[in-house]
Amino acid sequence: MAAAAAARRLPAASLRQHRPLLLRPFASSSGDQQPITVETSVPFTGHKIEPPSRSVETTPSELLTFFRDMSLMRRMEIAADSLYKSKLIRGFCHLYDGQEAVAVGLEASITKKDAIITAYRDHCIYLARGGNLVEAFAELMGRRAGCSKGKGGSMHFYKKESGFFGGHGIVGAQVPLGCGLAFAQKYIKEGTVTFALYGDGAANQGQLFEALNISALWDLPAILICENNHYGMGTAEWRAAKSPAYYKRGDYVPGLKVDGMDVLAVKQACKFAKEYALKNGPLILEMDTYRYHGHSMSDPGSTYRTRDEISGVRQERDPIERVRKLILSNDIASANELKNIEKEVRKEVDDAIAQAKESPMPDPSDLFTNVYVKGFGVEAFGADRKEVKAVLP
Amino acid sequence: MLGIARRKVGLGVFSATILEQALQRALTAGSVLPKKYSTTAKEQMTVREALNTALDEEMSADPKVFLMGEEVGEYQGAYKISKGLLEKYGPDRVLDTPITEAGFAGIGVGAAYYGLRPVVEFMTFNFSMQAIDHLINSAAKSNYMSAGQISVPIVFRGPNGAAAGVGAQHSQCFAAWYAHVPGLKVLTPYSAEDARGLLKAAIRDPDPVVFLENELLYGESFPVSAEVFDSSFCLPIGKAKIEREGKHVTITAYSKMVGYALQAAEILSKEGISAEVINLRSIRPLDRDAINASVRKTNRLVTVEEGFPQHGVGAEICMSVIEESFEYLDAPVERIAGADVPMPYAANLERMAVPQVDDIVRAAKRACYRSVPMAAAA
Numbered sequence: 001m002a003a004a005a006a007a008r009r010l011p012a013a014s015l016r017q018h019r020p021l022l023l024r025p026f027a028s029s030s031g032d033q034q035p036i037t038v039e040t041s042v043p044f045t046g047h048k049i050e051p052p053s054r055s056v057e058t059t060p061s062e063l064l065t066f067f068r069d070m071s072l073m074r075r076m077e078i079a080a081d082s083l084y085k086s087k088l089i090r091g092f093c094h095l096y097d098g099q100e101a102v103a104v105g106l107e108a109s110i111t112k113k114d115a116i117i118t119a120y121r122d123h124c125i126y127l128a129r130g131g132n133l134v135e136a137f138a139e140l141m142g143r144r145a146g147c148s149k150g151k152g153g154s155m156h157f158y159k160k161e162s163g164f165f166g167g168h169g170i171v172g173a174q175v176p177l178g179c180g181l182a183f184a185q186k187y188i189k190e191g192t193v194t195f196a197l198y199g200d201g202a203a204n205q206g207q208l209f210e211a212l213n214i215s216a217l218w219d220l221p222a223i224l225i226c227e228n229n230h231y232g233m234g235t236a237e238w239r240a241a242k243s244p245a246y247y248k249r250g251d252y253v254p255g256l257k258v259d260g261m262d263v264l265a266v267k268q269a270c271k272f273a274k275e276y277a278l279k280n281g282p283l284i285l286e287m288d289t290y291r292y293h294g295h296s297m298s299d300p301g302s303t304y305r306t307r308d309e310i311s312g313v314r315q316e317r318d319p320i321e322r323v324r325k326l327i328l329s330n331d332i333a334s335a336n337e338l339k340n341i342e343k344e345v346r347k348e349v350d351d352a353i354a355q356a357k358e359s360p361m362p363d364p365s366d367l368f369t370n371v372y373v374k375g376f377g378v379e380a381f382g383a384d385r386k387e388v389k390a391v392l393p
Numbered sequence: 394m395l396g397i398a399r400r401k402v403g404l405g406v407f408s409a410t411i412l413e414q415a416l417q418r419a420l421t422a423g424s425v426l427p428k429k430y431s432t433t434a435k436e437q438m439t440v441r442e443a444l445n446t447a448l449d450e451e452m453s454a455d456p457k458v459f460l461m462g463e464e465v466g467e468y469q470g471a472y473k474i475s476k477g478l479l480e481k482y483g484p485d486r487v488l489d490t491p492i493t494e495a496g497f498a499g500i501g502v503g504a505a506y507y508g509l510r511p512v513v514e515f516m517t518f519n520f521s522m523q524a525i526d527h528l529i530n531s532a533a534k535s536n537y538m539s540a541g542q543i544s545v546p547i548v549f550r551g552p553n554g555a556a557a558g559v560g561a562q563h564s565q566c567f568a569a570w571y572a573h574v575p576g577l578k579v580l581t582p583y584s585a586e587d588a589r590g591l592l593k594a595a596i597r598d599p600d601p602v603v604f605l606e607n608e609l610l611y612g613e614s615f616p617v618s619a620e621v622f623d624s625s626f627c628l629p630i631g632k633a634k635i636e637r638e639g640k641h642v643t644i645t646a647y648s649k650m651v652g653y654a655l656q657a658a659e660i661l662s663k664e665g666i667s668a669e670v671i672n673l674r675s676i677r678p679l680d681r682d683a684i685n686a687s688v689r690k691t692n693r694l695v696t697v698e699e700g701f702p703q704h705g706v707g708a709e710i711c712m713s714v715i716e717e718s719f720e721y722l723d724a725p726v727e728r729i730a731g732a733d734v735p736m737p738y739a740a741n742l743e744r745m746a747v748p749q750v751d752d753i754v755r756a757a758k759r760a761c762y763r764s765v766p767m768a769a770a771a
Contacts, residue, residue, distance in 0.1 A: 115507070149540035156538040165506050165543065170530050176496050177531055180503015187459070187485065187509060210496025217491070370541045371575050373599035376631045378678040380575065385716070 032061035036330055040265035041322075047247050049254035049283070052272040056264040060332040062108070063323060064341075066263050069107075070100040070320045071342050073124040075349040076133065077293070080123065080140060083353070084297045089140045092169075093154050094121040095293040098261075101319035102227055102287050103128040105266025106195060110274060112162040113190065117178040118197035120155035121227075121291075122167045125197070129164035131157065133348065137356035145359035149366065163192075172205030174198060175224060179211040179282075182222035193221040193277045195270070201232020203246045212282060216253050219281035223273045224250070226286045227260065233295040234304045247286035260287030261317040290317065368392060438621070441611040443588035444474045448512065450624045451596040452482055455510060458596055459486040461501055462514025462551075471516050472552065472611055498524030498549070502531045505547040505601075512596060515551035518567045518605060532601040533576030548595045550604035553581075554648060554699045555747050557609065561735035566700030568647065571603040572677035572709075578602045578630055579677040581647040585615040587674055590628030598630060605676075607649045633680035635687070639669030642693040642757050645684060645710055647673040650697045650748060657753035666761055676706055684710060685718045692723040693760040697753055702730035727756040 037055050044051035077097040083089045096103070099121070106116070107128040118125050123136060131147060139146030140154055147157050148167075156167040165181060168174040178196025185192045202208065203226050215222045226246040230237050237244040247255030254276075258269040266287060273283050290313045294301025302310070327333050368380050368390035375392025382388025452458045459482075464471045466479040466489040479487040490497040494515065501513040515521045521528065528549060535543045554566040572579040578600055582588040588606070595602040620626055636651060637658050646654040651672045658668040669687050673680065688694050694714055696707030707728040714726060732746040758764040 117503075148538060148542070151540045152538040158539045158542045160506075160539075160542045165503075166535075166539065168531070170526055173499060173526060173531055176499020176527070177503035177506065179496075180500035180505070181507050182503075183500055184504040184507030184509045187504070188507075207495040207499060210491070210493035211500060213491060213493065214496055214500060218488075370537045370539075372578070373536060373541075373544045373546075376629075376678060378631055379681075 032064075033059050035059055036063075038264050038326060040268065041259045041262045042265075044265070044269060045247070045257040047245075047250070047255040047257075047284075048252075049256065049276075051256055052268055054265070054268075056268045058264055058267075060327075060330065063327050063330075063332060066104055066108070067320065067323045067327060067338065068341050068345065069104045069128070070263070070323065071345045072133075072348065073097070073100045073103065073127055074320060075342075075345050076123060076127065076136065079137075079349050079353060081293070081297065083137070083140065088357075089154065089297075090142070091153055092120065093140070093297040094295065095297070096121050096124040096291065098290045098292040098313070098318070099227060099229060100124060101263040101266050101322075102197075102225070102260050102289055105263040106225070106270045108263075108267045109270035110193070110195070113192045114274070115163040115165055115178075115181045115185065115192065115194040116197065117165040117168070117174045117181060117194065119171060119174050119199065119202065120167070120169050121199075122155065122157050126157040126159060126164060126167070129159050130162040131159050131164070133352040134355045137353050138359045141356060141359075142361060143356060143359035144362045144366075145356065150362045151366065151370065172198060172202040172207055175202070175205070175208045176211035178224070179215045179220055179222045182215065182220040182277075182282075183218070186218075186220055191278065193223060193274050195223045195225055195273075197225045197227055199232060200226060200228040200230060200237045200244065200246060201235070201240065203228075203249060204241055212250055212253055212284075215282040221277040222282045223270070223277050224282065224284045225270075226284065227289055228286050229289050229291045231291075231295070231304065234299065236304065245286075247284055250282070250284040253282050253284055255284035255286060257286045257288065260289030261313075261319045261322065263319055263323060365390065436616055436619075437614045438585040438589070438617045439612055439614050440582070440585050440588045440606070441472070441474060443585040443617075443621075444592055444606065444611075445476055445478075447589045447592040447596075448475060448478060449481065451593055452478065452486060454624070455596075457508065458510045458512065459488065459504075460512045460514065461488040461490055461497055463490055463492055463516050465489060465514050470514075472608060474606075474611070475514070494520050494523035495527065498527040499531060501547055501549075502527050502545060502601075505532070505545045506535070506543055510546050510548075510596065512548045512550060515549060517556075517563060517608075518551055518553040519563050519565055521549065521551070521567065528571070528577070528601065528603065529574055533574050535576075536600070537576060544599050545601045546599045548592075548598075548602045548604055550592070550595070551606060552608040552611075553605035554607055555609075555731070555736060555743075558738060558740070558743065559736075560738045564736035566605075566698065566731065567603075568605055568676045568698070569700055569705045569709075571605075572679070572706065574677075576601065577677060578675070579605065580630065580675055581605045581673060583610070583636075583648055583651040583672050583674070584617075585613075586617050586621050587628065587634075587672070589617075589621055590626055591630070591674060593627045594630050597627065602630075605648065610649055610652075613652075628674070631675045631678035631680060633674050633683040634672045635669060635683070636672045637668070637670040639667040639691065641667045641691055642695060642760050643669045643671060643684070643687040643691045644695045644697060644753065644757060645671045645673055645707075646697040647676060647706070648699065650699055653748065653750050654697055654753055656750045657757065660750065660754050661757055664758075664763075666757060666763065668757055673706075679709065679713070681713045681717065685714060688714050688718050689721045692721050693757075694722070695727040695729060695753065695756045695760055697729045697748060699731050699747055702728065702733055705730050724760045724762065727760045729753055729756050 040054040135147040182194040501511040555564040711726040
């Protein structure tokens with residue numbers, strides 16, 4: 001199984017209890033930890049702030065981890081596409097393929113005590129936060145073994161114990177919520193930060209500016225990350241925003257523009273942002289990124305974009321290809337070894353899907369669970385209350 | 394004069410000052426006042442004091458509780474409910490917000506996700522509409538969608554319903570709106586005891602609670618028993634209170650209308666109709682057991698509410714009784730509610746837009762077949 005293959009490269013000590021799908025950097029030989037300095041694709045652009053250096057420190061093992069993690073995410077999303085088309089996933093399914101560098105770079109710069117909250121394009125963030133692949137697929141298919149026990153669906157993945165607060169369906173709502181998480185972190189004096197992710201579509205939401213105003217007034221350790229994939233559903237950014245320079249939209253809140261397809265740039269920016277926010281309050285990061293799929297599985301994604309644009313980005317800026325080139329040019333691994341990793345990842349995903357498929361749908365009694373934490377023994381009713389009712393514990 | 398003095402303190406129409414004057418006159422008329430109607434401050438409490446002390450004690454007991462809203466801090470609260478709290482707990486726990494309901498309600502919910510226990514004040518619940526997405530989609534539904542991972546121990550509180558002369562945009566009752574949503578709890582205190590016990594319960598509750606106060610009740614004084622003063626005093630959520638026992642007709646009411654219902658019951662008793670007045674206290678969960686038990690006893694029901702009639706609280710109560718106690722009804726259920734119009738400003742129109750005691754009396758008589766029968770259609 002995939003675990004055995006991974007175990008060969010990974011010393012037993014760093015395999016955690018729940019066998020995380022995203023592995024910590026390998027530590028099998030000192031060469032793996034040899035620092036490498038890489039320049040980001042483009043320099044950072046700052047708004048009312050001195051941007052960090054574009055020279056990023058990394059290691060061979062970190063690059064390999066990035067490659068594996070992003071490949072896993074890519075595979076997961078493509079597999080979800082097939083599952084949706086074969087009607088095993090219903091309703092909404094918003095895929096993240098193309099944007100993996102943001103999830104992976106962010107995770108590399110923080111700890112599980114920091115918090116992340118995002119909107120509905122959440123599968124990969126969930127995975128990055130230590131989410132379980134089987135639970136992800138089971139949730140997508142509405143099964144009992146799902147991370148939300150089948151009650152949430154694609155847009156409502158959570159992993160509170162490792163600082164992932166969802167998974168939200170209402171565009172923009174996650175930003176004030178994220179500022180609230182930061183408020184709590186400051187209140188409890190934890191020395192941690194919250195990253196609230198939103199898209200270029202949500203960037204125009206009023207509540208975002210309300211939350212940003214309060215965060216700036218109260219010096220909350222909140223970092224707002226605009227994952228600018230340039231389209232809010234079918235509306236290009238220039239049609240929705242008078243000023244699509246989202247990193248500047250904070251006005252009095254400084255911002256940084258980052259190449260979101262470059263995982264090292266993302267990591268550098270997020271590390272910088274965390275240090276900044278702990279001392280000074282909110283910061284905006286605009287990640288220039290791209291989604292290969294349409295807005296959701298109901299959107300082909302080609303009526304408002306040209307196929308040339310999509311394939312152009314895939315050729316020039318794909319985040320996984322960028323890391324592959326780095327690995328090859330630094331002689332960290334051979335092309336074959338990387339292909340093997342991709343094969344392993346593919347198998348891992350296939351196995352997870354098979355396992356998830358075996359999980360049954362939730363028990364009918366689950367219709368009435370978790371309405372409240374404390375239900376006071378009150379009755380709740382089904383469609384025909386004379387037929388179906390339950391007592392809420 | 395004596396009749397007024399004997400009536401329970403805290404009825405909606407009489408302000409404390411008028412009652413005090415009445416008592417003064419009764420006293421000077423020559424100790425006709427029975428001893429038990431003492432007016433020593435210890436046994437009386439205004440709703441404002443009840444809310445203030447409840448907030449104070451809960452903040453003292455649990456450092457995770459904090460208060461957030463417009464003017465709650467330096468202004469001492471728009472209605473002085475949070476008086477003294479900023480001074481006592483500091484600006485980290487009593488936070489003045491900008492006028493941005495969507496923003497600060499969302500921040501409150503996010504803080505609750507993380508494990509804090511926010512009390513978010515809306516200056517009136519009319520302004521909660523700016524933030525309603527966070528109450529419903531971010532707060533109410535999270536525990537369910539996350540299968541229990543993300544609970545939201547938050548209280549949204551503030552004045553609800555009509556005040557006096559504040560016009561259409563500042564007078565709506567939101568009980569029916571919020572009580573519609575599974576995942577929320579909706580409480581409507583009437584007396585000082587209600588306010589104290591229910592607010593404490595709400596703050597301690599692990600689920601999102603919408604706590605609907607009433608501006609006109611803040612200054613009302615109520616007699617309270619000694620146990621109400623205890624810092625551990627708490628009322629159960631989801632349980633109604635029989636404010637007045639009766640035999641012939643059940644009158645359900647919440648918030649300010651409880652006072653009106655009690656007055657109506659007094660008037661009805663003089664005409665030989667014994668009305669049982671139920672103070673709902675909790676709109677969600679609704680105490681269907683108490684309501685049905687009462688109707689099974691009296692066989693007649695009048696529901697009273699201040700809010701708009703269509704799809705209101707009374708409609709739900711009526712349906713509950715039909716489902717569970719149909720055979721016990723001797724008359725159709727009567728429904729008294731606010732007029733089906735936006736609240737007008739002119740005093741006479743405003744009076745027509747909100748239930749009056751006469752309306753409740755008339756409806757109760759109808760339920761008892763004691764009113765003038767309607768002419769049959771030709």
